[in-house]
Amino acid sequence: MSDAAVIELNDVYKRYGQRLALGGVSLRIEPGVTGLLGPNGSGKSTLIKSLMGLVATESGDGHVLGHPWPRSARAIRDLVGYLPEDDCYVAGLQGVESVQLGGRLSGLPRLEALRRAHEVMDFCDIGQERYRQVETYSTGMRQKLKFAQALVHDPPLIILDEPTTGLDPGQREALLNRIGVLAKKFGKTILLSTHILPDVRQVCDAVVILVAGRVRLSASLESMSRPATPELNLWVEEGVERLEARVQAEGIATTRRPPYELRIVGLEPEDAPRVWGWANEVGAAIRKLEPARASLEQTFVDAVREAAASGELEPRALESSKLAAAEVSHADH
Amino acid sequence: MPIIDLGYRRWAGARSVRPLRWLAISSTSLHLVWRAPWLRRLLMLAWLPSIPVGLSFFAYEQSLQNFEWRQLLAGVFTNMFNRPDISARIMADPLEARHDIWAMLLLAFFRYPQSLNMVVLFGMVAPRIISYDLRSRAYLLYFSRPLSVTEYMLGKAMVLIVLLAMTCTVPALGVYAIGLALSPDTSTILQTWDMPLRIVAASATLAIPTAALAILYSAFTTESRYAAFAWFTTWALGWVAYGTLTSSELAAAGPAILIDDRVRLVSPYHVLGEIQAAVFGALPTGSDPLSAILLVSVVTIAAVIVSHYRIASQLRV
Incomplete structure (x- = not known):
C-alpha cells in the first residue's frame, strides 16, 4: 500500500x-x-x-x-x-x-x-x-x-x-x-x-x-482548476485596446470580452510584473488581475465527451451531462 | 434542540465481537413487534393451554393413589389420544408408565394448541419481517455494517424462534416443573430427566422449519399481505388435503397410498406432528418418521437457500 x-x-x-x-x-x-x-x-x-x-x-x-x-x-x-x-x-x-x-x-x-x-x-x-x-x-x-x-x-x-x-x-x-x-x-x-x-x-x-x-x-x-495552458485574466477599466496591442506586440496571444475583460494566453502568475509594466507604458488602468481557472463543469463535460468520442458512452448521456453541468453552472453563478 | 451543543466528538470505546452483532437485529425486531398490543394478548392466550396440561399432570399423580383418577386418565388416553396400549399400562402399573404419560401429555401440548398458536403467531409477525425491510430498503442499513446475509437471516429468524419459545418451550418447561413439584417422590426426576431435552428438541423441530418457510415467503415480496396469504394457505391446503385423503369413504375407495402413512406428507402440520411424536418417543409402533424428517429437512434447506439468494439479490443492482 x-x-x-x-x-x-x-x-x-x-x-x-x-x-x-x-x-x-x-x-x-x-x-x-x-x-x-x-x-x-x-x-x-x-x-x-x-x-x-x-x-x-x-x-x-x-x-x-x-x-x-x-x-x-x-x-x-x-x-x-x-x-x-x-x-x-x-x-x-x-x-x-x-x-x-x-x-x-x-x-x-x-x-x-x-x-x-x-x-x-x-x-x-x-x-x-x-x-x-x-x-x-x-x-x-x-x-x-x-x-x-x-x-x-x-x-x-x-x-x-x-x-x-x-x-x-x-x-x-x-x-x-x-x-x-x-x-x-x-x-x-x-x-x-x-x-x-x-x-x-x-x-x-x-x-x-x-x-x-x-x-x-x-x-x-x-x-x-489550472488550465492546460496558463492564462491571466485582466479587468481593464481604461485603455484595454492599447494594452492588448502592446501584449500582442510581444508575440503573445490574447482574447477579449468587451468592454473590459482581456485574457492573456501563455503567461503564468509570475509574469504579472511584466503585465504591470506594459500597462504602465500604454497608460492602461488594470482593476483586477488573476490566473485563469478551468471550470469544474467544463472539465466534467470534457471527460464525458472524451468517453463519448471513444464510443463508450451513448450520445444521449453526453447531452444530459452537458445540460446538467450547464444548469448547475448557471444556478451557481 | 440541545441546551448545549458540543459539536462532533470522537468515540473510542470497546466494541462487541463481530460474530454476535446480529443479535442487535433480533433484539430491535423483537422490541418492534412487542409494541403491538395484539401480540402481547396473543402470547397471554398462548399460555392458557398449559393449564389443562398441568391439570393432567395433577390427575396422573393423583392416579398413583386413587383408582378413580386412574380410570379417568386411562379413558383420556383411549378416547382422546387413541392409545389403548398406554391406557392398559396405566391400569396395570401407572408408576411404570410415568415417562410415556408425561411424554404424551407434553406432545399433546405441542401438537394441538401450541402448533395452532404458532401458525397464527407466525402468520401475524413473520410476513413483515423481511418484506418491510425490502420495501424500505433497510437492508442497506444492515449490510453497510459488518453483517453477512446469513447473519441477517439468523437475526430475523431468532425473532420467530424467541416468540415460539415463549409460547411453547417456556410453558412446557413450566408444566414439567409443576409436574415435578406435584410428584410424591424424587424418583420422578430419574424417570423423566430427559423431558426438558425433548421439549427443547420438539421446539426446535417446530421452530426451525417453520421460521425458514415464513422467512422465505416474506423475502419474496414487499407486500406482507401476500406473504401472510401464502403462509396461511400452505397450512390450510395441507389440512384440507390431509382431511380429504384420510376421510374413510375416500380411503376405502382409493388406491393403497391413501391409507398409507405417507399421506401425512401432504400436510405440513401432520409432518411436523410425526417428527415431534418421534422426538417425544410417542410414535405408534411400526411408524417410521424418516420420510417426514427427510421432507422437512429438504424444505428447510431449500427455503434457506432461496431466501439467501433473494435477499442477496437486492444488492446486485
Missing part, C-alpha cells in the same frame, strides 16, 4: 450481464474530501458498493484503510460510515432508535449506542424529531438521519452518496460545513459521490471523474 492512500484500487472489473459497470478502475484516495463525479450509470454506486464489499467484483485488488480489499470487506465495513443514496430505514423505529441500531450493528454496547446516537443527532441538528417514527420524516430529515447513522460509530472513512439531495439551501450549506469540519478538524477521509458540482467545489480537495465505468480523471481540485 502506498503511503497516505486511504483507498487504493487496482484494475477493478465488474459486469452486470453483458453490461460493463466497472472497466479496469484504478484509483487512489488520500485523506481529505474527495468528490466522485460521473453521469448517471457511470458506475459510481457500483464502485461504492464494491468498496463496501456489497457487490462482488470479477477482478481487481487493493487496500482500504490498510485492509486488503476485497478479501477483508467486513473488516472494512466496520471502519466505514456509509450514507446511501436510496431512502432506507427500518419501519416502525424512531429516529434515535434507528441511529442506535446502526451503532449496535457496528459493535457499540446498547446504552453507549443510544448515548452516541443522541450525540451525533445533536451534531446533525436533529432536534425533538428524533423521537418520531422515521416513516414520518421529510426527505431532508431522512438525509440528516442517514448522515447521523453514518457517523454513529466514529468511522475514519465516510462514504456519502448524494448527501445533499432533498436538502433546502440552508440545510445543504450546514451539511457541507459538517463535512468540512469532519475532514479538517477530525481527520476523516470522506468520499463524496454527487452530481452537484458546486458542492464539490465547496468542500472537496480532490476529484475523481468516472465515466462509463472508467476513471477519466483523478486529481486534486487545485491542479484541476
